[in-house]
Every structure is written in C-alpha cells, then in structure tokens.
Amino acid sequence: MSPEQTAHFSAPVVYWLAESRFETHFRPMVISRADELIGFLVYGVDPDDGEYWLITFMIDHRFQGRGLGRRALEAFLAHFDDEHPGARLTLGHHPDNHVAARLYASAGFAPTGELIGGEVIRVRPPA
Structure with missing residues (x-):
C-alpha cells in the first residue's frame, strides 16, 4: 500500500x-x-x-495494477474453500475503494447493504 492508502484503508502489517x-x-x-x-x-x-471474515487484504503499492492482487485473492479463496468447505466468507472495505469493490465483486462477494464501522460489507456464499 502507498502511504496515502494507509491513511484511509488499513492498519499496517505490524x-x-x-x-x-x-x-x-x-x-x-x-x-x-x-x-x-x-x-x-x-x-x-x-x-x-462462527462466521468467517477476510479481515484485511493488502498488496504493496509497488505491485498494484498488475493483476497480482486478483491472483492472490483467487489463490486464497481456493485455500479457504479447501480448508473450510461449505463456509461463506465476509469482508468489509472502505466505500471509496472502488478498485477493491470491483475485485471483490469479481470474486463473488456481493454487498449486503450493511455498513459496519463505515465499511461496505460483502459476502461470498459457500463454494
């Protein structure tokens, strides 16, 4: 993430x-x-x-815009589905993060219409 993104979207890795x-x-x-x-x-x-959450997902700003986030999310979801068959997965993202919204929508996360802590909530049904 770039310094500008850390101010708005996620806590640091540490x-x-x-x-x-x-x-x-x-x-x-x-x-x-x-x-x-x-x-x-x-x-x-x-x-x-008992609900599963993708709590944070971040790609270093130097690697953004190359499709690596999409591939990483797809790999994670395959791992998640193997580890937790039949489980749905929920996440939240900042409403202004349109890149994240498109990425999550393309991976099957649908908005619930809920806002929690100012974040748009999305759910991916069980695979």
Missing part, C-alpha cells in the same frame, strides 16, 4: 501481526511472488457467531 498474538482466531498469511513479499492478509472465524 498491527495485524501483534493483534493475531491476542486474537488467536486470526490467521495471518503472507502473499508472495517467488521469494518476494508482495502483500499480506488476515482471515479468521468470529468466535461469537
């Missing part, structure tokens, strides 16, 4: 790594191309209702 030490249901994952780190995501199950 925050999510620290948070996952306390929120044991958070599953941080790196996104790499060959041996190069290009992004990061966190997913997990809400312990209150």
Whole structure:
C-alpha cells in the first residue's frame, strides 16, 4: 500500500501481526511472488457467531495494477474453500475503494447493504 492508502484503508502489517498474538482466531498469511513479499492478509472465524471474515487484504503499492492482487485473492479463496468447505466468507472495505469493490465483486462477494464501522460489507456464499 502507498502511504496515502494507509491513511484511509488499513492498519499496517505490524498491527495485524501483534493483534493475531491476542486474537488467536486470526490467521495471518503472507502473499508472495517467488521469494518476494508482495502483500499480506488476515482471515479468521468470529468466535461469537462462527462466521468467517477476510479481515484485511493488502498488496504493496509497488505491485498494484498488475493483476497480482486478483491472483492472490483467487489463490486464497481456493485455500479457504479447501480448508473450510461449505463456509461463506465476509469482508468489509472502505466505500471509496472502488478498485477493491470491483475485485471483490469479481470474486463473488456481493454487498449486503450493511455498513459496519463505515465499511461496505460483502459476502461470498459457500463454494
């Protein structure tokens, strides 16, 4: 993410790594191309209702606009479906992040009409 994006869209990686030490249901994952780190995501199950969330998904600004985010999301969703068959996945994104909205829509995430914490909520039904 660029410095401008971090001000509006997501907490830094170090925050999510620290948070996952306390929120044991958070599953941080790196996104790499060959041996190069290009992004990061966190997913997990809400312990209150058993729903799975893609909590954060970010691609380093130096690698954006090349289709790598789309490929990373597709790879993650294949992993998720293998690990959690029949589970739906929920996520939120900033309303002004139109690139994310298009990416998530293309991957089958439909808006619920809900806003939580100012974020548009989208759900992907079970595969």
